[in-house]
Amino acid sequence: MLLKGKKGLVLSVTNENSIGWAIADAAANHGAEVGVGGQNDKMRGRVEALTEGRPNMKAFTVDFQIDEQIEALVEEVKKTYGGIDFFVHSAAFANRDDLSGRFIDTSRDGFKLALDISAYSLVRMCKALEPIMNEEGSVMALSYLGSVRAVSNYNVMGVAKAALEASVRYLAADLGVKGIRVNTLSPGPINTVAARGVKGLTEMIDYVHERSPLKRRFGQEEVAGSAIYLMSDLSKGVTGQVIYIDNGYNIVGM
Ligand SMILES: NC(=O)c1ccc[n+]([C@@H]2O[C@H](COP(=O)([O-])OP(=O)(O)OC[C@H]3O[C@@H](n4cnc5c(N)ncnc54)[C@H](O)[C@@H]3O)[C@@H](O)[C@H]2O)c1
Structure with missing residues (x-):
């Protein structure tokens, strides 16, 4: 019971395979x-x-691109919980056409859309939730290694994740003054609806599992474990970090 007495939000969930659902x-x-x-x-x-x-779960609705919905959500959350102790940003989107082929072909609109939903939304949501975040609160976002490496087909989403990770560091600096921590969880590839938008996902999963230091499968449960650590007081000295949950794949050279 590491989180007894804590309240918070996990946005967004599609189905039981969503990383957000495993965390929630x-x-x-x-x-x-x-x-x-x-x-x-x-x-x-x-x-x-x-x-x-x-009994300790409740459903909410919000589209990160609609400001009125964000404001309405904050009001509803305030009425329900008063203040909150954690916020998990678990959402991303890019046009399917931009998740295959050459990155250089990304359109202006496709670039804007991916960056707006997948990176700016974290900044917007933190701004909206700041008044109801309790001291010692914890915010986390979900990123992927494509932010720091050129991963085939990940393309514009890699650029969006780079912006997301940089946003986490700036938000950690802003909100640290209030004792609020902001971190990034970076899982390896996991079969979910969003991930299936990236061409060649199944091959990516096999590739990573074969080459990682830990020779076993990983998935939503491993990500959720690290999320609980970040939500809990066990991580109270940790902010602005990227935590990889990929069986160590990110450290491997040859
Ligand atoms: N699955 C993976 O391999 C993997 C790896 C690393 C990081 N991630 C990240 O994990 C997070 C969760 O993805 P997932 O894999 O669980 O897939 P998912 O499809 O289950 O979840 C993605 C969610 O984003 C939501 N979303 C999209 N546009 C939105 C908007 N405008 N407003 C609010 N919500 C919106 C969708 O409704 C969906 O619920 C994403 O940030 C994703 O990039 C996933």
């Missing part, structure tokens, strides 16, 4: 009150099905 589920099992977000009404329906019968 683990947080609730560790005693937290967890608000779980769906991007729209359809997703909210799925979130409600997942949270049904879980």
